[in-house]
Amino acid sequence: MTLVAHPAPSARIEAPTAPSFLCGLIGSGIARSLTPTLHETEGRAQGVGYVYRILDIDSRGGLEALPRILGAAVEFGFDGLNVTHPCKQAVMPLLDDLSADARMLGAVNTVKIDGDRLTGHNTDWTGFSRNLEIGLGDTPLGGVVQLGAGGAGAAVAYATMKRGAETFTVIDADPTRSAALADRLRSQFPGRTVASGGLTDVSDAVRSANGLVHATPIGMAAHPGIALDAELLRPDLWVADVVYRPTETELLRRARAVGARTVSGVGMTVGQAVDSFRIFTGRDADEARMTAHMKRILAAE
Numbered sequence: 001m002t003l004v005a006h007p008a009p010s011a012r013i014e015a016p017t018a019p020s021f022l023c024g025l026i027g028s029g030i031a032r033s034l035t036p037t038l039h040e041t042e043g044r045a046q047g048v049g050y051v052y053r054i055l056d057i058d059s060r061g062g063l064e065a066l067p068r069i070l071g072a073a074v075e076f077g078f079d080g081l082n083v084t085h086p087c088k089q090a091v092m093p094l095l096d097d098l099s100a101d102a103r104m105l106g107a108v109n110t111v112k113i114d115g116d117r118l119t120g121h122n123t124d125w126t127g128f129s130r131n132l133e134i135g136l137g138d139t140p141l142g143g144v145v146q147l148g149a150g151g152a153g154a155a156v157a158y159a160t161m162k163r164g165a166e167t168f169t170v171i172d173a174d175p176t177r178s179a180a181l182a183d184r185l186r187s188q189f190p191g192r193t194v195a196s197g198g199l200t201d202v203s204d205a206v207r208s209a210n211g212l213v214h215a216t217p218i219g220m221a222a223h224p225g226i227a228l229d230a231e232l233l234r235p236d237l238w239v240a241d242v243v244y245r246p247t248e249t250e251l252l253r254r255a256r257a258v259g260a261r262t263v264s265g266v267g268m269t270v271g272q273a274v275d276s277f278r279i280f281t282g283r284d285a286d287e288a289r290m291t292a293h294m295k296r297i298l299a300a301e
Contacts, residue, residue, distance in 0.1 A: 020051075022053075022076070022078050022079055023079055024053040024081050025052070026055045026082070027057065027086070029056070030084060031054060036053070037297065038294060039052040039277060042290055043281075045286065048281070066087060070091070074115075079280050080110065080111060088107040092106075092107075096118050099122065102120045104188065105125065105158055106154060107152075123273075124156070124159075125156070125158050125159040126272065127271030127275060128160075128242070128268045133163070134267055136261065139238065141164050141165045141166070142210025143166055143211070144209060144213060145168075146168070146171065147212070147216055148215030149181040153172070154181055154184065156268075157170055157185055158188065161185060167192070168195070169194075169195040169209070170185070170196050171199065174198075178198070181196065182196035202228050206228065209237065210236070211240070214239070214240065214241045214242065214243070214251055219250055220243050227251065233260055234258060238262070239252065239255040239260050240263035242265045245301075247266055248264070270290050270294055273290060
């Protein structure tokens with residue numbers, strides 16, 4: 001009998017596995033957020049697995065459910081979370097550590113999860129700062145008035161001061177809130193002139209300013225309108241809005257109509273997403289690609 005030698009079976013070669021990431025957004029009324037598609041589309045473009053979930057507290061028990069949601073994110077292996085209204089301050093005591101920026105601003109919009117350790121960051125201010133740089137270039141900011149001291153107001157104000165505002169006036173419907181933000185800015189930027197006021201101070205503040213930053217919900221699709229008398233807008237006043245939906249708010253439309261230089265809120269939203277993507281994945285996002293994607297989505301709405 002002839003014995004036939006058969007070749008030994010070759011060892012199975014495993015194809016290298018691309019990294020994958022699981023992230024999410026915590027907040028209220030966030031079902032239509034564009035953040036998931038921004039992150040997932042960038043992940044696909046980079047050839048990595050990327051799943052981004054909406055975690056709306058409205059259907060999970062409100063703010064009281066925040067500790068439980070964070071615990072579940074750790075348990076199920078999330079890599080990071082973005083945080084929006086009304087959780088940016090409420091999440092802070094639940095974290096293990098804070099970046100220097102988040103601690104200084106008193107607000108967190110990005111949480112990195114490393115095992116069971118949660119670290120809070122703030123990319124709102126870096127996103128807005130980058131947006132001003134792109135929109136205004138080397139133009140001196142001069143004297144700036146900001147409408148709105150809540151939500152992202154502290155981050156936007158800090159970014160504007162870091163970009164070189166010579167004087168700064170923050171105005172809010174709640175003068176107590178604007179005064180508290182002004183006090184914080186004075187401590188962060190000693191030697192700068194920082195003032196605060198209520199709605200009755202808008203006209204005088206805008207007339208004497210070189211730039212206007214709008215940081216209230218007015219102008220959003222759900223809150224249409226404009227936060228000040230359009231007659232106050234003028235050609236030598238630059239105007240920056242944090243609202244990105246719609247891309248051209250009533251404020252920006254009226255400002256452009258008189259020849260003012262404008263900065264859309266789209267850039268801030270993309271900028272904070274770029275920074276969050278890097279924190280979650282350790283990879284640099286393509287900002288131009290994310291901006292183009294976001295503009296396509298908004299144009300189709």
